[in-house]
Amino acid sequence: xxxxxxxxxxxxxxxxxxxxxxxxxxxxxxxxxxxxxxxxxxxxxxxxxxxxxxxxxxxxxxxxxxxxxxxxxxxxxxxxxxxxxxxxxxxxxxxxxxxxxxxxxxxxxxxxxxxxxxxxxxxxxxxxxxxxxxxxxxxxxxxxxxxxxxxxxxxxxxxxxxxxxxxxxxxxxxxxxxxxxxxxxxxxxxxxxxxxxxxxxxxxxxxxxxxxxxxxxxxxxxxxxxxxxxxxxxxxxxxxxxxxxxxxxxxxxxxxxxxxxxxxxxxxxxxxxxxxxxxxxxxxxxxxxxxxxxxxxxxxxxxxxxxxxxxxxxxxxxxxxxxxxxxxxxxxxxxxxxxxxxxxxxxxxxxxxxxxxxxxxxxxxxxxxxxxxxxxxxxxxxxxxxxxxxxxxxxxxxxxxxxxxxxxxxxxxxxxxxxxxxxxxxxxxxxxxxxxxxxxxxxxxxxxxxxxxxxxxxxxxxxxxxxxxxxxxxxxxxxxxxxxxxxxxxxxxxxxxxxxxxxxxxxxxxxxxxxxxxxxxxxxxxxxxxxxxxxxxxxxxxxxxxxxxxxxx
Numbered sequence: 096x097x098x099x100x101x102x103x104x105x106x107x108x109x110x111x112x113x114x115x116x117x118x119x120x121x122x123x124x125x126x127x128x129x130x131x132x133x134x135x136x137x138x139x140x141x142x143x144x145x146x147x148x149x150x151x152x153x154x155x156x157x158x159x160x161x162x163x164x165x166x167x168x169x170x171x172x173x174x175x176x177x178x179x180x181x182x183x184x185x186x187x188x189x190x191x192x193x194x195x196x197x198x199x200x201x202x203x204x205x206x207x208x209x210x211x212x213x214x215x216x217x218x219x220x221x222x223x224x225x226x227x228x229x230x231x232x233x234x235x236x237x238x239x240x241x242x243x244x245x246x247x248x249x250x251x252x253x254x255x256x257x258x259x260x261x262x263x264x265x266x267x268x269x270x271x272x273x274x275x276x277x278x279x280x281x282x283x284x285x286x287x288x289x290x291x292x293x294x295x296x297x298x299x300x301x302x303x304x305x306x307x308x309x310x311x312x313x314x315x316x317x318x319x320x321x322x323x324x325x326x327x328x329x330x331x332x333x334x335x336x337x338x339x340x341x342x343x344x345x346x347x348x349x350x351x352x353x354x355x356x357x358x359x360x361x362x363x364x365x366x367x368x369x370x371x372x373x374x375x376x377x378x379x380x381x382x383x384x385x386x387x388x389x390x391x392x393x394x395x396x397x398x399x400x401x402x403x404x405x406x407x408x409x410x411x412x413x414x415x416x417x418x419x420x421x422x423x424x425x426x427x428x429x430x431x432x433x434x435x436x437x438x439x440x441x442x443x444x445x446x447x448x449x450x451x452x453x454x455x456x457x458x459x460x461x462x463x464x465x466x467x468x469x470x471x472x473x474x475x476x477x478x479x480x481x482x483x484x485x486x487x488x489x490x491x492x493x494x495x496x497x498x499x500x501x502x503x504x505x506x507x508x509x510x511x512x513x514x515x516x517x518x519x520x521x522x523x524x525x526x527x528x529x530x531x532x533x534x535x536x537x538x539x540x541x542x543x544x545x546x547x548x549x550x551x552x553x554x555x556x557x558x559x560x561x562x563x564x565x566x567x568x569x570x571x572x573x574x575x576x577x578x579x580x581x582x583x584x585x586x587x588x589x590x591x592x593x594x595x596x597x598x599x600x601x602x603x604x605x606x607x608x609x610x611x612x613x614x615x616x617x618x619x620x621x622x623x624x625x626x627x628x629x630x631x632x633x634x635x636x637x638x639x640x641x642x643x644x645x646x647x648x
Contacts, residue, residue, distance in 0.1 A: 096157050096466060097242045097387040099207045106250070107204045110211060114138045115197035122194060139210025140196055144518045147191040149199060150213040155223045155241040155265075156184035156469040160456040163467050165206045167452035173199050178452070179512060180436065180445040182560055183220050183262070184469045185213055189516045211249060216257045218248035218329075223265045224272035225433075225470040228388055229478045231425045234284045235292055237267040239384040240321055243376065247322055254329050258336030259344040262301070263325065274471060276300050276308045276591040277563060279346045280328055284318060292318050298328055298358065299350030302557035306593050307347040312359035320366075323374040327366035331358065390464050390479065396428030400482040412500075413489055415542070419500040421485060428482055434475045434497040437507055440533035442496070443525045444510045445473035454495050462488050471560075472509055474502070504541040505549055505614070506532050509560055513553025513570060514577070520553030522570025522577035527551055527606050534607040535614075544614065547627045550585070563587045565628050566613060567594045568606065579606055583613065583639060586628050597640050609643055616642045 099107070114134070121131040128142075135142075139150040151166070158166075166186055170178045173195050174188040181187055191199070203209055212219060221244050223237045224230070244263060248254060254261070266273040267284035275281030281297040294316040300309025316324055332346045335353070350358045407414045422431040434455065437444050447455075459467050459477055462484040468476035475497070480488060492498035501507050508531065511517065513524030528551055535541060550564030561567035567582035578600040585594030601609050616639045621630040631639070 096159055097154075097238075097384065103207070103246075107207075107209050107211075110138070110209065111197060111200045111204055114200060118193060118197050133215070135196075136214040137211070138196070138200065139213035140191070140193075141214065142518070143189065143516055144514075145516065146189065147193055147196065148516065149188045149191045149196060149210060150181070151186050151188070151203060151208060151210050152213050152220050153184050153186060153208075153469050154245050155221055155227065155238055156225055156471070157227075157238065158467040158469065159206070160459040160465045160467065162206045162208055163452050163456040163459070165203065165208065167449040167456070169199055169202065170452065171449040176450075177446050177448045179443070180447065180469050180473050180475070182471045182473065182509060182511070182558060184222050184471055185220055186469070187512070189512065214260075215255075216259050216261075217255055218244075218251070218257075218261045218263065221245050221248070221263050221265070222273060222278075222471060224268060225468040225474075225476045226272065226422065226431055226478065227267070227468075228390075229424050229426070229429075229431055230268045230272075231423055232269040233267055233425070234269075234286060235267045235318070236385060236388060237265040237284065238388045239381055240267075240284075240318070240376075241265055242384050242387075243322060243380070244325065247326075247374075254333065257329070257333055258338050259341065259346075261329070261332070261346070271588050271591070274560070274563060274587040274591070277302055277306075277560065277587070278309065279332075280325060281309050282321065282325075287315055294318055294321060294324075296324060296328075298362075299347045299355070301345050301347045302560060302562050303345070304342055304555050305345075305347065306557070306562040307351065308591055308593060309347075310350060310355040312355065312362060319376045320370065322376060323369040323372060324362070324366055326374060327362045327369055330365050331361045335361070390466075392464050393426045393429065393479070394481065396481060396483070398427035400428065403482045403485060406486045410486075413486060415538075416489055416498055416500040417485065419502045419504070419542075420498070424479070426479075430480050430482055430485060432477045432480050432485070432488060433470070433502050434477065434492055435499040435501055435507065436474055436497070437501060437532070438496045438499040439506065439536055440529045443512075444508045444528055447475065451495050451497060454491065455497070458488055458491065472507065474507075499538075501538065501541060503546045503548070505535050505544060505547045505610075506541060508532065508549050508551060509564065510551040511553050511558035513551070513559075517553060517558075519556055520570060521555075521572035522553050522579065523603075524551040524553040524559060524568070524570055527568060527570075527579065527603060530603075530607045531610050534611060544617070545626055547614075547617075548586075549610070560587075561585070562593045563591070564594060565631075566610065571600055573600070577603055579603065581609060581613075581643075583636060584628070584631055592628075595636065597636060598644055612642045613639055 296313040297309035514520040552559035552561040582594030
């Protein structure tokens with residue numbers, strides 16, 4: 096993974112020092128809360144419902160085992176013993192004391208971590224897929240490009256005060272596993288007819304109050320122009336984006352208002368000033384950064400391990416876990432393992448305890464190459480595990496409640512912290528996730544249902560990406576009471592889609608029954624082997640609505 100150079104080290108240390116002084120002035124009363132607010136947000140610190148919340152950046156979701164141990168230490172020393180992995184591949188701590196925030200950032204800096212630009216109207220954490228660098232269908236490892244974007248955008252003075260927050264995602268595989276089209280800017284790398292690595296650039300995506308999938312504004316862009324082209328997009332957004340209304344300030348509103356063609360023309364015009372300039376990437380620069388991500392420690396092992404094959408045959412539970420949570424690796428004899436943070440009722444999606452983090456870090460060292468990934472689905476990945484070690488890893492993951500074989504199933508729920516923590520939320524999302532997980536606790540039934548995504552957001556800001564779930568749940572406020580709106584038909588990936596509202600909202604206690612009736616309808620009308628989203632596309636929403644509202648309380 097990328098190693099900080101002297102510039103990075105100095106920048107982060109100075110940032111901690113600045114923030115320590117700002118916190119001291121706030122505690123002494125020299126700074127009002129209004130004056131302090133933009134300063135703390137620039138360091139990832141929110142003032143939430145019960146306490147301060149600190150959002151720590153995990154660039155493109157990559158962690159070393161040493162960094163994960165530090166996150167465990169932060170959770171135990173400064174929080175309540177756990178952290179929450181988010182849909183932007185960050186980690187959040189919900190019970191932070193203001194006076195201790197500078198100490199936390201100082202400790203994070205010792206392992207090359209920080210909270211810079213995890214908030215504010217700037218370029219947020221750059222994201223990509225959790226299997227970057229190990230995926231067999233990869234065109235090019237996107238992590239070096241993501242790192243180059245991170246370095247370029249970090250404290251970039253030209254883009255420090257954009258109209259609103261700005262999110263960028265990269266995908267360099269045949270299958271989009273980075274939810275590219277729900278981002279302000281999304282980039283797909285692919286091979287053109289001449290076999291050259293080129294970029295397909297999308298802009299104007301985003302969820303929240305006005306969900307819009309991004310539109311293609313450029314194709315066949317040589318990858319060397321990634322930085323200059325993104326810079327051109329940001330300049331156009333910075334120039335024309337609305338600052339008079341925060342609800343209309345995202346780039347998606349600008350693209351919609353101008354029209355895709357007009358927006359793309361503006362970008363092309365701006366790019367003429369940047370094309371072939373200093374921001375143009377070279378093979379040497381890509382290779383320089385890629386060097387930090389290249390794993391040289393893979394063993395030469397057989398693609399098939401007889402012991403592993405025997406363990407699969409002898410242990411049904413182990414085989415079930417391998418089928419759902421273990422993914423093929425580009426290096427023979429290795430696999431990527433997803434550790435589910437969603438074992439069922441009682442554990443909020445994305446929450447991982449300090450003890451679990453320490454175990455995961457140890458497993459990364461013992462069974463892998465010391466690296467961990469965070470998925471935007473809020474799970475934790477060990478990207479490089481030898482096939483012969485899978486059984487031993489599974490055995491230990493079971494003991495830590497991290498081996499639930501539900502990846503991609505209904506209980507692999509994505510959920511924001513919601514009203515239990517977030518001051519913006521209209522309703523609680525975690526109890527809804529728990530009640531649904533409690534209702535659907537039969538793993539065999541879930542496996543029979545197959546791929547079915549369920550996303551829950553506690554408010555219109557959509558941190559739980561509810562628009563992208565096959566089933567989406569949005570918490571809404573009605574006269575001071577919590578209600579839940581349901582959408583169906585959302586999807587991420589190459590066939591991205593936004594879910595549509597099925598009708599009037601429901602009370603919290605109705606939600607498990609609503610989900611149950613949606614599933615019941617699916618089971619009644621599906622044909623063999625057909626996924627929920629495909630059945631919905633074939634029969635339409637009416638059978639689902641009819642069953643849900645016929646029984647609604």
